[in-house]
Each structure stands twice: as structure tokens, then as C-alpha cells.
Amino acid sequence: DQQVKQNSPSLSVQEGRISILNCDYTNSMFDYFLWYKKYPAEGPTFLISISSIKDKNEDGRFTVFLNKSAKHLSLHIVPSQPGDSAVYFCAASDFDNAGNMLTFGGGTRLMVKP
Amino acid sequence: DTEVTQTPKHLVMGMTNKKSLKCEQHMGHRAMYWYKQKAKKPPELMFVYSYEKLSINESVPSRFSPECPNSSLLNLHLHALQPEDSALYLCASSQGREALRNEQFFGPGTRLTVL
Numbered sequence: 087d088q089q090v091k092q093n094s095p096s097l098s099v100q101e102g103r104i105s106i107l108n109c110d111y112t113n114s115m116f117d118y119f120l121w122y123k124k125y126p127a128e129g130p131t132f133l134i135s136i137s138s139i140k141d142k143n144e145d146g147r148f149t150v151f152l153n154k155s156a157k158h159l160s161l162h163i164v165p166s167q168p169g170d171s172a173v174y175f176c177a178a179s180d181f182d183n184a185g186n187m188l189t190f191g192g193g194t195r196l197m198v199k200p
Numbered sequence: 201d202t203e204v205t206q207t208p209k210h211l212v213m214g215m216t217n218k219k220s221l222k223c224e225q226h227m228g229h230r231a232m233y234w235y236k237q238k239a240k241k242p243p244e245l246m247f248v249y250s251y252e253k254l255s256i257n258e259s260v261p262s263r264f265s266p267e268c269p270n271s272s273l274l275n276l277h278l279h280a281l282q283p284e285d286s287a288l289y290l291c292a293s294s295q296g297r298e299a300l301r302n303e304q305f306f307g308p309g310t311r312l313t314v315l
Binding site for chain 1: 206231240241242243245250290296302303305306308311
């Protein structure tokens with residue numbers, strides 16, 4: 087049973103527009119959420135995170151929104167750039183019960199067209 | 201230094217070989233991880249070391265043997281692997297349980313091919 091799901095395997099966006107990547111989770115004990123970006127043949131790069139006590143966290147062009155009641159989070163990238171083209175993974179942790187374990191979603195491939 | 205390094209970058213081995221993957225971080229992190237990633241799949245957790253002690257082993261076959269010689273180093277010893285073990289092996293580190301934030305920082309990975 088997948089506890090973290092990214093239902094869109096791919097997303098195509100025009101340069102300069104907003105990219106919105108979505109993630110849903112089922113475990114209500116998750117209390118910390120992260121987004122990673124991954125280029126082929128490289129390790130994931132940490133992008134941004136959010137604690138369950140917040141509903142929004144912003145860092146430059148990247149904003150993560152958390153809707154706890156819907157068990158949904160999203161990553162907004164504005165404006166999108168061709169260099170943002172990569173696979174994006176959301177991940178969640180239940181720090182109290184599972185310590186340092188991250189549960190990853192299946193990933194969304196973002197393609198930003200010039 | 202905010203980097204996790206892994207060696208080698210690529211490794212090709214036969215099913216009877218013994219080899220080791222190495223990982224190093226100098227961020228003072230007290231938790232280190234091994235993940236396996238197959239193409240078009242998310243990283244799959246294998247082992248977690250917390251304060252140099254193995255805290256999680258996700259039912260990984262014994263042909264994979266982790267070792268944490270000190271707080272900065274993590275090894276993965278490989279023996280009698282199968283072709284289906286071919287994958288990208290990722291090392292990561294994080295601050296550990298006492299930290300409020302749990303970002304894991306990943307190395308570039310070792311691309312392993314088992315013939």
C-alpha cells in the first residue's frame with residue numbers, strides 16, 4: 087500500500103509559467119514533508135520542506151503548500167525555467183514513530199519547454 | 201562542507217565478486233542511510249545507521265552488508281550479488297533524531313551493474 091502518491095507521472099509546462107506538482111498521502115502520522123529534485127544518474131537534491139504545523143513554506147521560486155485535512159501537498163515553481171526539468175519526488179516522515187525514515191512518492195517528471 | 205560523496209561512481213561486478221561501496225560526509229550528521237533506486241522508481245530504503253548503530257534494516261538480503269566505521273563513513277559490502285541487484289545505490293545523511301528538521305542529503309550514487 088503506497089502511503090505517498092504522486093498521481094501525475096509527468097507534467098509539461100512552458101517556460102515562465104507556473105509548475106504545480108501534487109502529492110497525496112494516507113498516513114495521518116506524517117509530520118514532515120519534503121520535496122526532492124532528481125536529474126538522471128544523480129542523487130536527489132533537497133529542495134524544500136514543510137512541517138505539519140505550517141500550511142505554507144516559501145524559498146525563492148519554490149513554494150510548498152500543505153493541506154492536512156485533505157492529506158495533500160503541492161509544490162509550486164514560479165517562474166518555471168528549462169533547468170527545472172527533472173523528476174520531482176515528494177517524501178514524508180513520521181519522526182516520532184519511524185525516526186529518520188522517509189517514505190517517497192513515485193515521482194513526477196517535469197518538462198519545462200523554452 | 202555540505203556534500204555527501206560516494207565512490208566509486210560506476211561499478212561492474214560478476215556474481216562471484218566481493219566489492220564495497222563507500223560514502224562519506226563531513227556535515228556532522230549522525231544518521232546515515234543506504235538506498236537502492238531502480239530506473240523510474242523512487243529510492244527504496246535499505247539501511248539506517250543512527251549514531252553509528254544499525255537502527256533499521258529493511259529486510260535486505262544478507263548479500264548486502266552495511267558497515268559504519270565512524271560517524272563520517274558508511275560502507276556497503278557486496279558479495280554474491282544477482283543481476284537484479286543492478287541499480288543506482290544512494291547514500292544519504294541527516295542530522296539525526298534530536299534535530300527538528302529531517303532533511304536527508306543525498307550523494308551522487310554508485311551505478312552498479314551485476315553481470
